Amino acid sequence: IETFYRDSWAEVDLSAVDYNIKQLKGRLPEEVGIYAVVKANAYGHGDLQIAKQALESGAKALAVSLLDEAIKLREAGIDAPILVMGWVRPGDVEIAARLDVSLTVFQKEWLEEVSRLDLPCTLKLHMKWDTGMGRIGIRSAEEMDILLNGISKNSMLELEAVFTHFATADEEDLDYFQVQSDRLEQLLNHLKKVWKDPVQIHTGNSAASMRFPEHMKHYVRFGISMYGLYPSEVVKREKPIDLHPSFSLKTRLIHVKKLAAGEFISYGATYETQEEEWIGTVPLGYADGWIRKLQGMEVLVDGKRLPIVGRICMDQFMIRLDQEYPLGTMVTLIGKDKGQQEISTDEVADYLDTINYEIPCMISYRVPRIYLKNGQIVEVDNSL
Amino acid sequence: IETFYRDSWAEVDLSAVDYNIKQLKGRLPEEVGIYAVVKANAYGHGDLQIAKQALESGAKALAVSLLDEAIKLREAGIDAPILVMGWVRPGDVEIAARLDVSLTVFQKEWLEEVSRLDLPCTLKLHMKWDTGMGRIGIRSAEEMDILLNGISKNSMLELEAVFTHFATADEEDLDYFQVQSDRLEQLLNHLKKVWKDPVQIHTGNSAASMRFPEHMKHYVRFGISMYGLYPSEVVKREKPIDLHPSFSLKTRLIHVKKLAAGEFISYGATYETQEEEWIGTVPLGYADGWIRKLQGMEVLVDGKRLPIVGRICMDQFMIRLDQEYPLGTMVTLIGKDKGQQEISTDEVADYLDTINYEIPCMISYRVPRIYLKNGQIVEVDNSL
Ligand SMILES: Cc1ncc(COP(=O)(O)O)c(CN[C@H](C)C(=O)O)c1O
Numbered sequence: 001i002e003t004f005y006r007d008s009w010a011e012v013d014l015s016a017v018d019y020n021i022k023q024l025k026g027r028l029p030e031e032v033g034i035y036a037v038v039k040a041n042a043y044g045h046g047d048l049q050i051a052k053q054a055l056e057s058g059a060k061a062l063a064v065s066l067l068d069e070a071i072k073l074r075e076a077g078i079d080a081p082i083l084v085m086g087w088v089r090p091g092d093v094e095i096a097a098r099l100d101v102s103l104t105v106f107q108k109e110w111l112e113e114v115s116r117l118d119l120p121c122t123l124k125l126h127m128k129w130d131t132g133m134g135r136i137g138i139r140s141a142e143e144m145d146i147l148l149n150g151i152s153k154n155s156m157l158e159l160e161a162v163f164t165h166f167a168t169a170d171e172e173d174l175d176y177f178q179v180q181s182d183r184l185e186q187l188l189n190h191l192k193k194v195w196k197d198p199v200q201i202h203t204g205n206s207a208a209s210m211r212f213p214e215h216m217k218h219y220v221r222f223g224i225s226m227y228g229l230y231p232s233e234v235v236k237r238e239k240p241i242d243l244h245p246s247f248s249l250k251t252r253l254i255h256v257k258k259l260a261a262g263e264f265i266s267y268g269a270t271y272e273t274q275e276e277e278w279i280g281t282v283p284l285g286y287a288d289g290w291i292r293k294l295q296g297m298e299v300l301v302d303g304k305r306l307p308i309v310g311r312i313c314m315d316q317f318m319i320r321l322d323q324e325y326p327l328g329t330m331v332t333l334i335g336k337d338k339g340q341q342e343i344s345t346d347e348v349a350d351y352l353d354t355i356n357y358e359i360p361c362m363i364s365y366r367v368p369r370i371y372l373k374n375g376q377i378v379e380v381d382n383s384l
Numbered sequence: 385i386e387t388f389y390r391d392s393w394a395e396v397d398l399s400a401v402d403y404n405i406k407q408l409k410g411r412l413p414e415e416v417g418i419y420a421v422v423k424a425n426a427y428g429h430g431d432l433q434i435a436k437q438a439l440e441s442g443a444k445a446l447a448v449s450l451l452d453e454a455i456k457l458r459e460a461g462i463d464a465p466i467l468v469m470g471w472v473r474p475g476d477v478e479i480a481a482r483l484d485v486s487l488t489v490f491q492k493e494w495l496e497e498v499s500r501l502d503l504p505c506t507l508k509l510h511m512k513w514d515t516g517m518g519r520i521g522i523r524s525a526e527e528m529d530i531l532l533n534g535i536s537k538n539s540m541l542e543l544e545a546v547f548t549h550f551a552t553a554d555e556e557d558l559d560y561f562q563v564q565s566d567r568l569e570q571l572l573n574h575l576k577k578v579w580k581d582p583v584q585i586h587t588g589n590s591a592a593s594m595r596f597p598e599h600m601k602h603y604v605r606f607g608i609s610m611y612g613l614y615p616s617e618v619v620k621r622e623k624p625i626d627l628h629p630s631f632s633l634k635t636r637l638i639h640v641k642k643l644a645a646g647e648f649i650s651y652g653a654t655y656e657t658q659e660e661e662w663i664g665t666v667p668l669g670y671a672d673g674w675i676r677k678l679q680g681m682e683v684l685v686d687g688k689r690l691p692i693v694g695r696i697c698m699d700q701f702m703i704r705l706d707q708e709y710p711l712g713t714m715v716t717l718i719g720k721d722k723g724q725q726e727i728s729t730d731e732v733a734d735y736l737d738t739i740n741y742e743i744p745c746m747i748s749y750r751v752p753r754i755y756l757k758n759g760q761i762v763e764v765d766n767s768l
């Protein structure tokens with residue numbers, strides 16, 4: 001087990017990931033498979049560890065955003081199907097073919113360039129349909145025909161799947177989701193007419209797959225809820241399946257002092273003690289992803305909510321304590337402490353006026369990740 | 385030279401770092417040395433690369449925040465003096481001693497624990513004085529005496545330096561800076577009375593060292609301005625020395641499409657095209673540190689400022705283009721494009737209502753760093 005030399009760390013509960021995947025499987029029709037979305041270092045949770053757990057828990061394949069991410073998984077010995085959902089430079093396509101990594105296709109120019117390559121082995125392609133996300137993908141049957149034509153002419157290219165992505169599947173108002181679903185059906189109807197080979201279809205993200213399981217096609221792409229978070233407040237209230245959060249963030253008091261009234265804390269001297277106050281310092285700051293805007297947010301110490309005071313520094317911040325605590329006392333930034341108190345990722349996201357997805361992504365490389373299974377540490381990853 | 389498989393990258397100009405260090409040296413009295421502050425992966429710029437450049441450019445020593453960071457530098461073969469400015473667990477102190485890494489001391493309990501260790505070689509200590517930052521450090525002559533006593537009793541401990549840190553050295557109003565300076569002088573007077581061995585003194589950060597060079601002691605700790613940024617608007621206006629920014633952030637258009645009026649962009653369908661619009665997609669998002677709050681911020685394309693439209697996704701975002709552009713067109717998020725236009729790190733920080741320090745720290749591990757010297761690429765670092 002790797003080690004680290006600081007008193008701050010994230011805990012990733014692989015049993016929670018297992019639970020979440022099994023909950024989704026229980027909700028989906030039996031024949032629907034799961035792509036575990038492990039892009040962005042598995043939303044900050046650790047791509048290798050989450051990929052392995054997801055596959056063990058029944059996911060059939062992995063989805064990432066970048067070819068670099070796929071290469072990393074392959075180099076670590078993972079041989080499950082991997083899809084790169086983003087754009088890959090035509091000049092790098094050969095590497096993908098060699099590593100049996102499936103790529104996303106949606107541009108005529110791209111396909112033409114790729115067709116001119118002398119590929120060493122079959123390249124699997126997933127055609128992306130932009131039904132209203134406005135990001136990447138073809139938008140019409142005509143564009144589809146051009147790509148299908150290009151693919152059918154090259155024996156080294158295989159159309160493995162078609163897919164689309166929903167922009168509002170997590171919202172109360174499902175009008176736009178319906179617009180996207182209708183466009184999807186039109187494109188599927190067209191495909192059925194012109195393409196006779198078998199092809200997978202995958203459409204749903206966490207929101208769509210949990211809310212509308214009966215509408216899912218061959219596969220879903222399961223991201224945020226695999227990590228134990230609901231994609232939105234709306235879905236959280238609906239609670240189509242139960243989820244266990246998998247990410248927590250902890251540190252320890254490394255300094256505790258009593259200050260007289262009228263003393264100042266941190267840069268800019270923005271916080272002034274009003275009376276005698278106990279102030280604790282923790283070794284975690286904005287370079288760890290606990291961004292400066294979290295000034296004023298609460299943390300848990302000994303089961304109690306206590307406020308961050310003064311500006312958050314690059315590597316440290318200060319807490320107003322309610323009493324003296326021994327050095328080494330645990331401080332919970334995300335997760336549960338003793339007692340009933342919990343600070344959820346959602347609460348941190350609310351405080352920052354953002355979405356929960358962004359929070360673990362922000363917790364930087366510098367924070368070691370500790371992996372737990374059934375409450376036991378199974379791995380430690382310190383990228384420093 | 386390492387490679388990467390995505391069209392987004394940061395450029396770090398080592399010649400700018402060289403320039404900035406030489407500017408500071410020109411401003412400081414000749415006998416004042418420089419600690420290059422390379423904690424937090426050199427504020428996101430890359431610790432090994434910046435450390436080597438800084439030493440080559442005349443810095444005498446390096447300062448980091450964590451023991452992990454010091455170990456990484458030593459393992460890479462850097463043998464300059466290294467100071468860990470943060471707290472290190474007593475149990476890890478032996479590693480520091482072995483690697484000749486200097487540690488920060490400010491607690492009686494800590495010193496007692498360390499004194500009980502059977503150290504393999506001398507441990508160098510820098511005593512931290514909290515003159516008003518309110519973070520870590522001793523606050524009184526009595527505390528100093530206790531530590532000096534503990535150090536003098538153990539022949540394996542060497543007091544190499546004393547230091548303090550200013551909370552407001554970058555501000556217009558210097559009252560609090562004066563309070564800290566006065567407390568510093570009192571503690572120094574006390575030290576002179578009770579401690580006869582030679583001991584280094586280092587006090588100034590970028591702001592103090594540039595603004596008040598004649599008040600600096602043996603060393604300064606040079607962070608933000610080594611990277612080419614002023615610590616505050618006030619210091620930027622005063623401009624005690626000229627600086628060259630060293631960090632830029634670039635990506636490329638990977639998709640360009642014309643949308644009819646009434647189409648929507650990205651999650652939540654928050655942006656609606658008002659007329660026929662050209663929309664570009666770039667492969668960089670909030671998991672790269674281009675956080676969601678940057679929605680609406682401008683980027684440079686072909687010398688022009690164009691807005692980010694719709695929500696920023698985890699790995700991508702969209703731009704409203706003024707015309708069609710070829711795939712692969714460069715998009716500058718931080719830095720200069722052709723022509724006069726520039727988006728500075730300061731502008732990004734202003735948009736986010738934060739300080740420039742936080743911006744390169746936020747740009748995540750996933751963005752490869754390209755190192756330039758005299759305009760030539762000398763190294764590429766892809767941590768994926
Ligand atoms: C194409 C695609 N499929 C599936 C997913 C999984 O979505 P979810 O995490 O909601 O289950 C994502 C995630 N997108 C991220 C969040 C983004 O692009 O911002 C995606 O881009």
Ligand SMILES: Cc1ncc(COP(=O)(O)O)c(CN[C@H](C)C(=O)O)c1O
Binds near residue numbers: 313316588591605741
């Ligand atoms: C003890 C200490 N010395 C020197 C520096 C360099 O400061 P500057 O970058 O302004 O030159 C820092 C940086 N501090 C960071 C910014 C922090 O703790 O937030 C520091 O903590």
